[in-house]
Amino acid sequence: MIEAKLKENNEGVLAQNNQMPVDKKAKSSNPSKVYWKVFKTSPLGISGLVILVLIIFAAIAAPILAPYDPLTQNITQRVQGISAEHWLGTDAYGRDILSRIIFGAQTSLTVGLLSVLASGVIGTAIGIFAGYKGGKFDEILMRIIESIMSIPMLLLGLMLLVALGSNMTTLVTALSIGLVPSCARIARGPALEIKESEYVKAAIASGASSFRIMVVHILPNIMGSLLVVVTLNMASAIRIEASLSFLGIGIQPPTPTWGNMIKDSLSYLTTAPSLAIFPGLALMITVIAFNLIGDTIRDASDPYIIRKRG
Amino acid sequence: MVLDVKNLSVGLGTKDNQKLILNQVNFSVKRGETVAIVGESGCGKSMTALTVMGLLPEPVVSLVSGEILLQGKNLTNLSQKEMNKVRGKDVAMIFQEPMTTLNPSFTIGNQLGEIFKIHSNLNSEEIRKKCIEMLTKVKIPDPEAKLKVYPHQLSGGMRQRVVIAMALACNPKVIIADEPTTALDVTIQAQILDLLVELQTQFNTTVILITHDLGVVAETCQRAIVMYAGQVVEEGSVEELFEHPQHPYTKGLMDSIPRLGDARGKLHVIKGSVPDMDAMPQGCRFNPRCEVATDICRKEAPELEITSDGRRVRCWHKL
Numbered sequence: 001m002i003e004a005k006l007k008e009n010n011e012g013v014l015a016q017n018n019q020m021p022v023d024k025k026a027k028s029s030n031p032s033k034v035y036w037k038v039f040k041t042s043p044l045g046i047s048g049l050v051i052l053v054l055i056i057f058a059a060i061a062a063p064i065l066a067p068y069d070p071l072t073q074n075i076t077q078r079v080q081g082i083s084a085e086h087w088l089g090t091d092a093y094g095r096d097i098l099s100r101i102i103f104g105a106q107t108s109l110t111v112g113l114l115s116v117l118a119s120g121v122i123g124t125a126i127g128i129f130a131g132y133k134g135g136k137f138d139e140i141l142m143r144i145i146e147s148i149m150s151i152p153m154l155l156l157g158l159m160l161l162v163a164l165g166s167n168m169t170t171l172v173t174a175l176s177i178g179l180v181p182s183c184a185r186i187a188r189g190p191a192l193e194i195k196e197s198e199y200v201k202a203a204i205a206s207g208a209s210s211f212r213i214m215v216v217h218i219l220p221n222i223m224g225s226l227l228v229v230v231t232l233n234m235a236s237a238i239r240i241e242a243s244l245s246f247l248g249i250g251i252q253p254p255t256p257t258w259g260n261m262i263k264d265s266l267s268y269l270t271t272a273p274s275l276a277i278f279p280g281l282a283l284m285i286t287v288i289a290f291n292l293i294g295d296t297i298r299d300a301s302d303p304y305i306i307r308k309r310g
Numbered sequence: 311m312v313l314d315v316k317n318l319s320v321g322l323g324t325k326d327n328q329k330l331i332l333n334q335v336n337f338s339v340k341r342g343e344t345v346a347i348v349g350e351s352g353c354g355k356s357m358t359a360l361t362v363m364g365l366l367p368e369p370v371v372s373l374v375s376g377e378i379l380l381q382g383k384n385l386t387n388l389s390q391k392e393m394n395k396v397r398g399k400d401v402a403m404i405f406q407e408p409m410t411t412l413n414p415s416f417t418i419g420n421q422l423g424e425i426f427k428i429h430s431n432l433n434s435e436e437i438r439k440k441c442i443e444m445l446t447k448v449k450i451p452d453p454e455a456k457l458k459v460y461p462h463q464l465s466g467g468m469r470q471r472v473v474i475a476m477a478l479a480c481n482p483k484v485i486i487a488d489e490p491t492t493a494l495d496v497t498i499q500a501q502i503l504d505l506l507v508e509l510q511t512q513f514n515t516t517v518i519l520i521t522h523d524l525g526v527v528a529e530t531c532q533r534a535i536v537m538y539a540g541q542v543v544e545e546g547s548v549e550e551l552f553e554h555p556q557h558p559y560t561k562g563l564m565d566s567i568p569r570l571g572d573a574r575g576k577l578h579v580i581k582g583s584v585p586d587m588d589a590m591p592q593g594c595r596f597n598p599r600c601e602v603a604t605d606i607c608r609k610e611a612p613e614l615e616i617t618s619d620g621r622r623v624r625c626w627h628k629l
Contacts (some may be wrong), residue, residue, distance in 0.1 A: 198410035205363055205405075206476060207398030207428050209391070216424065221415050 038300035045296030051289035059105040066099035070256045079272050088278045092264060097275065100256040101282045107257045108286065111168070112237040115175035120230050122176070123183025124222070128214050130184070131191025142188070145181045153178035153240050161249045171250055175240060179233045186229045190222045224301035231294035235287045242283050258283045311379075312516045313362070313401075313484050314338040318376035320354075320361055322587065329587045330374065332357055333540045336614065339484070344510060344517045346527040346548070348563070349537035352584045355520045358537070359486045362518075363403055364393045381483065399429045402477035404487040408469035408494075412461035418445075418472055419457030425479040444475040447512075448505060467498035471505065478509060484516045491526060503530050524567055528552060533620070536560050539584055539595040542614060546621040556623040558600045594626065602627050 039045045058065055067087070074094035081089045088097040130141040148156075153175070160174040194200060194217060203213055244250030245259025253260055258279040265275030318335040321328035332354045339345050347355045360366055362378055364385060378385040380400055388396065397403075405411040413421060422441045426432050432440065438457070445453035448471040461469055470490065477485050487506065491499040507530050510517050519531060527534050527548060534551050536544040536559065544557040555561040562580035582599040585591055591598050597607040606626050614624040 198405055198407055199413040201365065202403070202405055202411040202473070202476075203413075203424070204365060205397055205403040206425050206479075207394045207396070208424070209394050212428070217413055221413075 035297065035300045039296055042296050042299065044292045045299075048289045048292030048296065051285060052293060055105050055286055055289065056109065058102050059109050062102045062106055066096070066102045068096035068099040070095060070100045070103040071254050079268060079275070081272070081274060089272070089274050091261070091275055092268065095256075097261075097278055100261060101258070101279055104256045104258045104261060104279065104282065105286075107251055107255060108238045108241060108283075111172060111175065111241045111251075112234045114172045115179060115237045116230055116234045118172065118176040119179035119233065120183050120226070123180040124187045124219070124226060126180065127184035127187025128191045128218050128222075131188040132195050132210065132214050132218065134192075134195075138188075141184075145184045148177060149181040151178075153236070154243055157240060157244045158247070158249065161244065166249050166252055168251065171241065171244065175237050178240070179237065182229050182233060183226065186225050187222050190225070191218050194218050194221055224297075228294050228298045228301065231290055231297060235290035235294070238283070238290070239287055311338045312341045312381060313518075314377075314379040315358075315362065316377040316379065318358070318361060318378065319374040320357055320366065320371060321374045322371050324369070328374070331371070331540050331587060332361065335376070335537075335540075335542055337535050337542060337545065339516050339518060341483070341516055342510070342514045343533065344507070344519060344531045346519045346521060346531040346534040347537060348521060348524065348527055348534055350522060350584060353537045354540040355522075355537050356488055357540075359403065359488050359518070359520055362484075362486060363397060363401060364388070364390075365403075395429075398425055398482070399480045400482055401484045401486065402480070402482040404470075404473055404477045404485060404490045406489040406492050408466055408473050409461075411473050412469060414461055417458050417460055418464070422457075422472065422476055422479065425476055429480045440479070444479055445472070447478070447509065448472070448475040450475075466494050467501060470494060470498075470502050474502070474506065474509070478513060478515070481513055482515065484518065485510075486518045486520065488520045489522070490519070492521075492523070499526075506530070524552075524563060536563070539590065541595060541624065542622070543596065543624045544622065550621060554629075556617065556621075556628045557596075557625045558602055558627070558629060559596050561629055562599075562601075594624075602629075 039049060072095065074090070076094065077086070077090050078092055078094040079090065080086055080094075083089065086096050086098070088101065091097055091100070126141055126145065130138040156178050157171070157174040160177075161170055164170045191214075195213075200213055200217055203217055208216070241250055242257065242259035242262070245257045246263045248260070248263060250259055251257045253264070261279035262276050262283075265272070265279075268275050315335060315337050318332055319330055320332035322331050323329055335354070335358055337345075347358060349355050357366075357371070361373060362385070366372060373386060376386065380396070385393065385396060412418075419438070419441050422444060423434075423437045426437045426440055430437075441457055442453045445456055450456055450468060450471050456464075456468075461472075464472065470493075474490075477487075490506065491502050494502060503526060506517065509515070519526070521527060531548050534546065534548050535542055536551070536557065538559050544551065544555065544560045546556075551560060552564060555564050559580070562578075565578040566580065568577055580599055585595065585598065591608070593609050594600070594603070594607040594612055597603040600607065604627065610626075612624050612626050614622050616622050617628065
């Protein structure tokens, strides 16, 4: 009787054990999946992403999307308000504002992307190299970086554009130089820390060269924070480009940019404020979108926030 | 001889103010042998390992003199680039902390594959196969799935197995294991040591085991080198050292092992501590702590003498 009961008990335990989940396959912690998970749960991040996708789409499909040619002037229809033909009205030369804003997105994104890419690559390389090599290299490189940092980006842009002439290449160069310090400083810190780690020593002990350690071990470890900086840099690049164009030394008319559109609207600010408001809105929304995305990526690289959101 | 270390001296600090942390270290290791380097913290055993690997944290610590001959090739003359080819392929190292020796942001497969990428021309499919083979050799269950796992998803013992697999990947002639089991708990420690000994016989590799755990030495090594304050003080087969230590320091170490059965009373200790580099005692470096020290010990430093075949002692009053 007792034996039977014991047996029953044992079987019960066994059955229970069998139902236990058999060591689920280790959960994949692929970083891109983590990012996506955080984005999914963040309404702000998602809206930033949606806006960005729309802007990129508008920029790429500008020739198809824009109802009018952005450069065609029509003096008879100058400074008009919102209407069925011109959704956002026309400017002082009778050009369609909506079309100009859509084409302006091309300029803004191109300038932003190029300068962010260039500064990202150069800045990261400098930062990692300075941090890893240390000593004299570090001292010299970081003093150069600091001296660049001490010049406001707008001023740097002004100087270079005035000295070398206003064109796209100079503009991108100026912005790239201005953005290098942020990337270099972000890259240097972790490089300093990681080069002391045991796994770097182990990598050296297994025959890895300095270059390999910088690229294979250090770079991926700073990708997260670098992505945040690069996204936020994109916002500043677009903002500075607009400021320079607004000052009349950035991208030259007639090429539409949001900055020079706002500048052109200045004389009509009291009579037709829509001329300034719409490109201003476009600029604002774009900058906010990049900031929202940057913030969300930062959250995604913060383990505490990930844990809190489950 | 696979590895021959001759008159190795390593200094701390700049040229004008240099303190020798390794002083004329000599030893050689035969192929397929397991040799222990033992001594208390700060005696220079890890420094010896780093010097052999060419991993001294220069310019703070640098090689002063000496030769490291790996199968006749002097490693001290090699450039960084040439040394990179030796490290991992001819000499590999197992570090103490399996938690930190693996890069947390990469999968096991990725890190193990790195070694093959550096030292061989295999394509990615061949590397994958090699990785699985290595993981099977170190007895990691389900090796194929483990390739995609990150270090934090493995236990300490499993991680150390991965580290051992990485060290063995290119079938090196010499493996230097710097306290490979110190960070693990005792049961895992035994497993890892068994594995190390088994793989060593299988690959016919030479292992230099750096440890302060004499139990580990007795269990795994054939020969042991005892170091004190940057010098070799005694060398001999493990049996001889355990049965008849000739140097008072070795004897002190042996007496300090707690034994089952004599639990009563205080444990034996060697009085005092390792002397400071700045205040190295005159004469024998061990004399202030030595129970049998006499005047000569305080005045003149003894030489490392060969007492019998394969046995060396640095003492005026051999026990």
